[in-house]
Amino acid sequence: MSILDWFDKKKKKVKSTDKLNIPGNLWLNCPKCSEVSFRKDLENNMMVCMSCGHHFRISPQQRIAYTFDTDSFDEHDGDLEPTDFLDFVDTEPYVKRIQKTKKKTDKCEAIVTGTAALNGKKVNVGIMDFSYMGGSMGAVVGEKLTRLIEKSVNDKLPVIVFTMSGGARMQEGIVSLMQMAKTSAALSRLNQERVLYISVLCDPTTGGTSASFAMLGDVQIAEPGALISFAGPRVIEQTIKQKLPAGFQRAEFLLEHGMVDMVVERKKLRDMLINIVSILDYNEDSYG
Amino acid sequence: MAKILEFEEPIKELYDKIDQLKLLSKDGKIDLDSEINKIEKRAESLKKDIFSDLTPHQIVQIARHPNRPDTTSLARLICDRFTQLYGDRLYRDDPSIVGGIGMIGSQRIMLIGHQKGHDTKENIYRNFGMPHPEGYRKALRLMKLAEKFGIPIVTFIDTPGAYPGLEAEERGQAEAIARNLREMVGIKVPIVSFVIGEGGSGGALAIGVSDCIFMMQYSVYSVISPEGCASILFRDAKKSEDASKSLKLTAPDVVKLGVADSIIEEPLGGSHNNWEGTADSMKKHLLEILKSFIKKDPDTLIEDRYTKFRRIGSFISS
Ligand SMILES: [Zn+2]
Numbered sequence: 001m002s003i004l005d006w007f008d009k010k011k012k013k014v015k016s017t018d019k020l021n022i023p024g025n026l027w028l029n030c031p032k033c034s035e036v037s038f039r040k041d042l043e044n045n046m047m048v049c050m051s052c053g054h055h056f057r058i059s060p061q062q063r064i065a066y067t068f069d070t071d072s073f074d075e076h077d078g079d080l081e082p083t084d085f086l087d088f089v090d091t092e093p094y095v096k097r098i099q100k101t102k103k104k105t106d107k108c109e110a111i112v113t114g115t116a117a118l119n120g121k122k123v124n125v126g127i128m129d130f131s132y133m134g135g136s137m138g139a140v141v142g143e144k145l146t147r148l149i150e151k152s153v154n155d156k157l158p159v160i161v162f163t164m165s166g167g168a169r170m171q172e173g174i175v176s177l178m179q180m181a182k183t184s185a186a187l188s189r190l191n192q193e194r195v196l197y198i199s200v201l202c203d204p205t206t207g208g209t210s211a212s213f214a215m216l217g218d219v220q221i222a223e224p225g226a227l228i229s230f231a232g233p234r235v236i237e238q239t240i241k242q243k244l245p246a247g248f249q250r251a252e253f254l255l256e257h258g259m260v261d262m263v264v265e266r267k268k269l270r271d272m273l274i275n276i277v278s279i280l281d282y283n284e285d286s287y288g
Numbered sequence: 289m290a291k292i293l294e295f296e297e298p299i300k301e302l303y304d305k306i307d308q309l310k311l312l313s314k315d316g317k318i319d320l321d322s323e324i325n326k327i328e329k330r331a332e333s334l335k336k337d338i339f340s341d342l343t344p345h346q347i348v349q350i351a352r353h354p355n356r357p358d359t360t361s362l363a364r365l366i367c368d369r370f371t372q373l374y375g376d377r378l379y380r381d382d383p384s385i386v387g388g389i390g391m392i393g394s395q396r397i398m399l400i401g402h403q404k405g406h407d408t409k410e411n412i413y414r415n416f417g418m419p420h421p422e423g424y425r426k427a428l429r430l431m432k433l434a435e436k437f438g439i440p441i442v443t444f445i446d447t448p449g450a451y452p453g454l455e456a457e458e459r460g461q462a463e464a465i466a467r468n469l470r471e472m473v474g475i476k477v478p479i480v481s482f483v484i485g486e487g488g489s490g491g492a493l494a495i496g497v498s499d500c501i502f503m504m505q506y507s508v509y510s511v512i513s514p515e516g517c518a519s520i521l522f523r524d525a526k527k528s529e530d531a532s533k534s535l536k537l538t539a540p541d542v543v544k545l546g547v548a549d550s551i552i553e554e555p556l557g558g559s560h561n562n563w564e565g566t567a568d569s570m571k572k573h574l575l576e577i578l579k580s581f582i583k584k585d586p587d588t589l590i591e592d593r594y595t596k597f598r599r600i601g602s603f604i605s606s
Binding site: 077079080081082083085086088089090091138139140142143146168170171172173174175176177178179180181182184185186187188189191192207208210211212213214215216228229230231232235236239240242244248249257258259 | 450451452453454456457458459460461462463465466467469470471473474489490493494496497509510511512517520521522523531534535536537541542545547593594597598600601602603604605606
């Protein structure tokens, strides 16, 4: 199934539930200010709360629609699916978890990659999906991202990655940890080739994801309020046995501490990306 | 007093008995030599039996043993000369990661490793081998120094993980680790890593993007600690024994998964009982592997390093 089919299917689904008038689907509660909003209004506002500005977690399909030129997205490697190569069992076997998640979310993995146009300029794009096992990075996420970056090493198109992930996928053990090295290795090549890489850090970006490709952007953009950290706040509180200050590890905190270049509202992101991409393109011939 | 692990107790009992008999025979009244000899043999064979059949959970305990040889001690045993270098030139010197230049015969090396302590006081000073960002930045500084002078890099991995603390986050723990991963891939001198104890997550990998990764026989390498995994996935912190099994973190498993290259056998009874023997076999393996890199030009070296990590990961593609 292509991503566009998926998008169509999703739209149809919304329609059929409209008729059923399920309140949970029509109305959404803001997790920050508790304001109840009509889903359609929120969608028209790019899933940003009208009353407090909270940025809701959104799907790759929504990000594509909000950020890139209409119908310009062309998905890559949509057929890659995870496998339970460790025979990992926690409260249930990983192989079962994979099946269940696919059924529940209608998605194959925690990232969508492809090529899209940004104001007519082609870019290679990776978008993580928190709804799939917490956006965790296993072998598929690592492979899809690496292929995307390697493609850019060849075709010299800028890479834009939206991160949204709890970190490495424990059910894939040490192999998931190595995806940090694998993706960073690919970025080392991209860096050498002087191809632009923009990392857009969304809520949440933690653990192995933040400690690899998420933090390696030439330009680092964070979504307002996004939790961006290596260790999660709960782990830190347990370690230091203290309550953490308000706003700790949020996008604005990272800006203040020099870890990101800017915090950009969802509504302004497309223009900012167009702006950056138009300037940061290596020019061999001149200083112009 | 050395810490005795639960499964080591039967071995210790036999050695205690030997000590008693030796004391008795010292008096010279009775000849207990043959008796002592017999028990010694029994102790050795019991040791062999116990250590050849350890569970992943027991191996985790050995990997974390407070008497396990640490980076600086091994550096001194392996090198003829070893000079430590300090600081990241940005913030401070992090005692959780040490590094320095050394000579093994005529072989120069830059040695970098996590540093744990052997008692509470040392461990507090070393932050239990859990680095702050400045530790990783010091490591990278030393790697670039090694690259500049054409010296091979050797790293010793032994950490529960990067420190999950307030200041570590403020100073960019994630960025420091990420940068090391990206930079290590392109370093133009050979990099050899030894997992000497605990290979804990990103904090371990941050000095482990290498051409060759050795695992000591009873070391572990994992994406998360068994305890962390148990509390998150098993929803029960007490299930860490099950988690150590599920995670496939022992040396044979990590080699089988294509992450580590080979295993270095530890002296019978584990490295914590024989530092010199451990250092000797590490030295032998290190010199051998460094010799094999001599003929490799930097481009091939980097290409091979890239490929090594590039191919890790299984998935289905239709
Ligand atoms: Zn709100």
